[in-house]
Amino acid sequence: MLKPNVLRKKKDFSSIYNRGKSVGEKFVVVFSKKNALAYNRTAFLASKKVGNSVIRNRARRLMKESYRELESKLDLGNDLIFIARSTITSVKCCEVKKSMESALIKAKMLRRE
RNA sequence: UGAGUAAGUCAGACAAUCGCAUGCUGUAACGGCAUGAGGAAAGUCCGAGCUCCUAAGAGCAGGGUGCCGGAUAACAUCCGGUGAAGGCAACUUUAAGGAAAGUGCAACAGAAAUAUACCGCCAGACUAUGUCUGGUAAGGUUGAAAUGGUGAGGUAAGAGCUCACCGGCAGGCUGGUAACAGCUUGGCCAUGUAAACCCCACCUGGAGCAAGACCAAAUAGGGCACAAAAGGCGGCUGCUCGUCGUUGCCCGGUAGGUAGGUCGCAAGAGCACACUGGCGACAGUGCGCCUAGAUAGAUGAUUGUCAGAUACAGAACUCGGCUUAUAGACUUACUCACUUU
RNA sequence: GCGGUCGUGGCGGAAUGGCAGACGCGCACGGUUCAGGUCCGUGUGAGAGAUCGUGAGGGUUCAAAUCCCUCCGACCGCA
Numbered sequence: 001m002l003k004p005n006v007l008r009k010k011k012d013f014s015s016i017y018n019r020g021k022s023v024g025e026k027f028v029v030v031f032s033k034k035n036a037l038a039y040n041r042t043a044f045l046a047s048k049k050v051g052n053s054v055i056r057n058r059a060r061r062l063m064k065e066s067y068r069e070l071e072s073k074l075d076l077g078n079d080l081i082f083i084a085r086s087t088i089t090s091v092k093c094c095e096v097k098k099s100m101e102s103a104l105i106k107a108k109m110l111r112r113e
Numbered sequence: 114u115g116a117g118u119a120a121g122u123c124a125g126a127c128a129a130u131c132g133c134a135u136g137c138u139g140u141a142a143c144g145g146c147a148u149g150a151g152g153a154a155a156g157u158c159c160g161a162g163c164u165c166c167u168a169a170g171a172g173c174a175g176g177g178u179g180c181c182g183g184a185u186a187a188c189a190u191c192c193g194g195u196g197a198a199g200g201c202a203a204c205u206u207u208a209a210g211g212a213a214a215g216u217g218c219a220a221c222a223g224a225a226a227u228a229u230a231c232c233g234c235c236a237g238a239c240u241a242u243g244u245c246u247g248g249u250a251a252g253g254u255u256g257a258a259a260u261g262g263u264g265a266g267g268u269a270a271g272a273g274c275u276c277a278c279c280g281g282c283a284g285g286c287u288g289g290u291a292a293c294a295g296c297u298u299g300g301c302c303a304u305g306u307a308a309a310c311c312c313c314a315c316c317u318g319g320a321g322c323a324a325g326a327c328c329a330a331a332u333a334g335g336g337c338a339c340a341a342a343a344g345g346c347g348g349c350u351g352c353u354c355g356u357c358g359u360u361g362c363c364c365g366g367u368a369g370g371u372a373g374g375u376c377g378c379a380a381g382a383g384c385a386c387a388c389u390g391g392c393g394a395c396a397g398u399g400c401g402c403c404u405a406g407a408u409a410g411a412u413g414a415u416u417g418u419c420a421g422a423u424a425c426a427g428a429a430c431u432c433g434g435c436u437u438a439u440a441g442a443c444u445u446a447c448u449c450a451c452u453u454u
Numbered sequence: 455g456c457g458g459u460c461g462u463g464g465c466g467g468a469a470u471g472g473c474a475g476a477c478g479c480g481c482a483c484g485g486u487u488c489a490g491g492u493c494c495g496u497g498u499g500a501g502a503g504a505u506c507g508u509g510a511g512g513g514u515u516c517a518a519a520u521c522c523c524u525c526c527g528a529c530c531g532c533a
Contacts, residue, residue: 006409007409008409043409044409045409052155052426052427053155053426053427054425054426054427055426056427057412057413057427058413060409061133061412061413061414062413062414064132064133064413065132065413065414066414068131068132068133068414069131069132069414092414093413093414093415094414094415
């Protein structure tokens with residue numbers, strides 16, 4: 001019953017960190033790496049530096065919401081890790097979306113319209 | 114009106130669009146309906162349920178609690194009282210057993226710190242303006258603390274030595290379930306510290322839902338030997354027993370590998386209301402309700418309206434408490450002061 | 455979930471309940487040297503002072519860094 005488009009293995013994480021590309025933006029950091037699948041796998045992280053559990057949950061929700069709106073324009077076949085930076089506290093959703101969009105453009109994974 | 118004391122409540126609401134999790138349902142892979150974090154979910158400081166550790170073991174050690182009575186499944190919690198401390202009061206706080214069972218400690222200062230005599234005071238002796246002996250603890254010095262306080266009698270000087278009042282201790286009587294309170298008789302001997310060791314009374318087996326049960330998958334062995342015991346290793350917090358599991362020896366390998374699903378897991382010491390008993394904590398009865406259950410981990414985004422604003426903060430097996438954090442708003446009862454009637 | 459250690463000058467790090475800041479490093483000043491280093495000596499918590507200071511707040515005690523309670527922070531271990 002596990003969802004297939006979620007990263008959960010330690011191996012996957014370490015290989016993405018070590019061999020993947022990374023792009024930093026104002027509110028998020030993106031690690032990415034090609035996989036052999038026909039769909040994208042994602043993970044949304046917020047470390048304890050960001051804040052308490054309420055703030056960390058909110059950060060992950062904002063990133064998920066932004067990813068959901070951008071998902072249709074993305075290339076397929078990638079593993080993506082989104083990491084919240086501590087600047088994400090008290091920021092609205094549209095700003096997170098903008099930041100994530102520009103990060104993905106830098107990583108050249110976003111199809112232009 | 115102002116100042117205060119105590120108890121308690123709420124924790125933005127509504128609407129629209131998109132999106133998430135679980136359950137039900139239709140259709141066949143997309144829809145519909147319902148439900149979806151807290152008063153502290155937190156800290157993990159206590160207590161229990163539940164599960165496993167063959168039995169739920171023995172002794173010692175260790176740990177906890179500590180005025181009295183009650184409530185409770187249980188508690189270090191709660192309720193009611195007693196004593197003490199604080200406040201004009203409403204009221205608040207309170208780890209509050211034992212120091213004549215024993216041991217330890219009390220720095221510095223001081224003569225002396227639990228036993229004594231430096232300066233004094235008094236008496237006597239002598240080699241006589243001083244030295245010795247004895248008595249005394251009223252006065253002085255030190256200190257946090259110096260063997261009850263004040264006054265009178267008494268005496269060589271003094272002293273609870275005697276008396277009055279106060280204080281404290283012991284016995285008796287009365288009231289109270291008890292802590293204790295009141296009265297009375299004797300009588301003044303005994304510093305403080307037990308959140309120092311300790312004594313007394315009571316309680317206490319361990320691990321924790323990653324407990325544990327089932328299903329599925331994977332797994333590195335080879336040679337020699339082959340009866341048991343002792344012994345070793347591991348579990349039962351520490352030690353002694355006891356008990357359970359495992360283990361023949363050598364060589365190789367020697368640091369990782371795997372961890373998927375179902376159950377446990379949401380009907381419970383449950384919640385709301387009413388009545389009855391009780392000062393109260395709480396208990397009983399009746400009636401109604403079903404109210405999160407994820408597994409990288411579900412509640413979010415945008416817009417509008419309300420007079421304006423949203424604190425502390427996110428369930429992870431479940432309950433009862435405690436502690437800590439908390440914007441703003443509100444309710445009730447009581448006390449004191451002032452003004453008016 | 456369970457359970458353990460620690461918090462003291464600018465830094466490291468001592469301290470039987472009894473004068474807190476031992477000791478080392480650093481820093482400042484002085485001496486030595488033509489000059490610097492080395493070496494030697496003095497000083498060094500805050501505050502004008504009263505006083506306050508051992509992560510914070512309470513308590514026990516005559517007296518607390520030390521004993522007890524409640525919080526905060528940092529780190530570690532086991533499953």
